[in-house]
Amino acid sequence: xxxDWAASVNRIFRTIGGSKRVDKVPFLAFAGEQMICRVTxxxxxxxxxxxxxxxxxxxxxxxxxxxxxxxxxSAYAGPIEALAFAESNNKLDAIKWFDYKPLMCKQxxxxxxxxxxxxxxxxxxGRNNVWKNSLLTAKLINEKINFPQVISLSIWSVVQExxxxxxxxxxxRNPDLLLKLCxxxxxxxxxxxxxxxxxxxxxxxxxxxGYSFNRHMMSFQDAMRYEGQFIxxxxxxxxxxxxxxxCGTSPYFTEVVEEIDFIAVNGSHPLDIEYWIxxxxxxxxxxxxxxxxxxxxEMLTGSPSDVEEKVKENILSLxxxxxxxxxxxxxxxxxxxxxxxxxxxxxxxxxGHYPININ
Amino acid sequence: xxxxxxxxxxxxxxxxxxxEKAILLVNESIKMGIQAKEILNRAILKxxxxxxxxxxxxxxxxxxxxxxGDAINAATELLKSSFGQESEIESKGxxxxxxxxxxxxxxxxxxxVSLLKGQGFDVVDLGSDVPPEEFLRKAKEINPILIGLSxxxxxxxxxxxxxxxxxxxxxxxxxxxxGGGILSKESCEMVGxxxxxxDGWEGVKKINNLI
Numbered sequence: 190x191x192x193d194w195a196a197s198v199n200r201i202f203r204t205i206g207g208s209k210r211v212d213k214v215p216f217l218a219f220a221g222e223q224m225i226c227r228v229t230x231x232x233x234x235x236x237x238x239x240x241x242x243x244x245x246x247x248x249x250x251x252x253x254x255x256x257x258x259x260x261x262x263s264a265y266a267g268p269i270e271a272l273a274f275a276e277s278n279n280k281l282d283a284i285k286w287f288d289y290k291p292l293m294c295k296q297x298x299x300x301x302x303x304x305x306x307x308x309x310x311x312x313x314x315g316r317n318n319v320w321k322n323s324l325l326t327a328k329l330i331n332e333k334i335n336f337p338q339v340i341s342l343s344i345w346s347v348v349q350e351x352x353x354x355x356x357x358x359x360x361x362r363n364p365d366l367l368l369k370l371c372x373x374x375x376x377x378x379x380x381x382x383x384x385x386x387x388x389x390x391x392x393x394x395x396x397x398x399g400y401s402f403n404r405h406m407m408s409f410q411d412a413m414r415y416e417g418q419f420i421x422x423x424x425x426x427x428x429x430x431x432x433x434x435x436c437g438t439s440p441y442f443t444e445v446v447e448e449i450d451f452i453a454v455n456g457s458h459p460l461d462i463e464y465w466i467x468x469x470x471x472x473x474x475x476x477x478x479x480x481x482x483x484x485x486x487e488m489l490t491g492s493p494s495d496v497e498e499k500v501k502e503n504i505l506s507l508x509x510x511x512x513x514x515x516x517x518x519x520x521x522x523x524x525x526x527x528x529x530x531x532x533x534x535x536x537x538x539x540x541g542h543y544p545i546n547i548n
Numbered sequence: 549x550x551x552x553x554x555x556x557x558x559x560x561x562x563x564x565x566x567x568e569k570a571i572l573l574v575n576e577s578i579k580m581g582i583q584a585k586e587i588l589n590r591a592i593l594k595x596x597x598x599x600x601x602x603x604x605x606x607x608x609x610x611x612x613x614x615x616x617g618d619a620i621n622a623a624t625e626l627l628k629s630s631f632g633q634e635s636e637i638e639s640k641g642x643x644x645x646x647x648x649x650x651x652x653x654x655x656x657x658x659x660x661v662s663l664l665k666g667q668g669f670d671v672v673d674l675g676s677d678v679p680p681e682e683f684l685r686k687a688k689e690i691n692p693i694l695i696g697l698s699x700x701x702x703x704x705x706x707x708x709x710x711x712x713x714x715x716x717x718x719x720x721x722x723x724x725x726x727g728g729g730i731l732s733k734e735s736c737e738m739v740g741x742x743x744x745x746x747d748g749w750e751g752v753k754k755i756n757n758l759i
Contacts, residue, residue: 436729
């Protein structure tokens with residue numbers, strides 16, 4: 190059956206916008222390069238080499254997984270942003286490529302010293318091959334299936350890649366130096382946005398990978414200081430609704446939505462569904478993308494019927510009233526069985542049509 | 549300054565994560581004739597314990613733990629070098645640790661290493677992107693009481709399984725703990741490890757329990 194992307198676009202963006210005209214709960218999945226390689230048999234370097242090849246591989250993967258979402262995994266302020274910094278600062282030895290999963294950056298190598306931070310060159314994303322091809326891929330996806338691509342930005346995930354564990358020590362011993370690094374990363378992220386505008390067009394939303402908003406990483410005050418204030422500045426420049434992703438085990442979701450006007454939150458934790466029920470009660474206008482379908486529990490070691498039960502629980506708990514997008518926590522790991530992934534859209538088909546029948 | 553005051557100041561320096569001050573105060577305590585074990589137990593470990601409590605109470609965070617870890621390491625290293633074998637500071641055992649092959653994240657692992665050293669363990673850190681065979685080779689060489697496998701990515705689980713299988717097939721008797729935010733009881737059982745931890749501090753507590 191041919192995938193009806195127009196229906197998916199309506200389902201997902203109407204849910205984000207809080208519309209009542211949604212047929213069923215949307216299914217969003219984070220399928221990274223490894224999943225695309227697994228489905229298409231292509232290597233990461235093959236994917237990155239041509240926007241046409243990459244776009245087709247992404248579309249066929251997300252169609253195969255029957256999601257309502259689609260995105261270019263590399264167009265994200267994580268490893269590829271580290272690659273861009275590595276290139277512009279002649280530190281490519283910090284980067285390790287893999288055949289069937291995304292490249293990684295050795296944390297703390299690019300900004301090992303104070304001097305590295307002082308002299309850090311901001312990448313030109315329009316000239317970096319992987320970034321440029323990723324942006325062209327996003328444009329192609331827009332054109333091929335008419336699915337507006339959401340831009341993903343971040344500060345702290347890039348800080349961690351460039352400065353490593355020293356970033357946490359800098360908070361106490363040299364906060365001004367750390368802020369200088371954050372400022373440079375902000376500048377770089379705005380360059381990503383400018384290139385996105387030029388190549389892909391205006392994004393419908395910004396998806397913030399806000400890795401600092403985690404109790405086990407830092408205080409909320411520090412999270413606001415080293416990431417939150419920059420997100421607020423992005424919001425002043427990019428006039429579209431922002432969504433927050435955080436994959437830490439003890440997120441500051443309730444605190445952060447009081448400070449920053451996010452339209453949606455997405456997290457890997459907490460895994461207690463009661464947390465999300467309570468969050469929805471307190472913040473009925475904020476879309477929940479989640480909530481506790483665990484890629485390291487039922488998705489990895491369970492059966493399709495275990496996954497179905499979890500999806501059912503999530504839908505019955507969070508979908509009534511709308512503003513809920515069903516999504517497994519974290520990206521889909523290599524070892525998850527395909528039937529377990531496909532159990533999600535099947536369960537949504539069974540339980541997720543509006544109005545939700547909670548009986 | 550009395551002996552008591554000197555040790556109290558050292559404890560405060562540890563709590564504040566002030567390595568420079570900790571070194572000065574260790575030197576001062578040594579000059580006063582205080583024995584290494586007294587300095588360790590009454591100041592350094594007391595300070596470490598208090599920092600642990602402050603973290604659990606939500607007063608302290610990861611940056612504070614790291615600064616304290618550095619201060620503890622600096623202080624204990626100075627004690628060992630000053631007293632030599634007379635320090636009577638015994639290692640609680642050797643721990644082998646590393647991030648599994650294909651994953652080069654090391655934030656959580658580095659935190660655990662820093663804190664374990666501060667608590668008196670000898671830690672052999674293999675770094676990141678460590679192949680199963682390297683864990684095995686080193687485990688045979690040093691016979692650690694515990695092996696810690698770290699991995700941030702969901703894709704690291706399969707490499708943890710491979711590493712644990714290899715270690716067990718070669719009859720390595722060390723306890724094994726896996727660490728990473730993506731882990732669960734179910735995935736720990738799947739890997740075949742003795743326990744798992746989702747963050748660095750939890751890792752240190754569980755390692756102490758395991759041994």
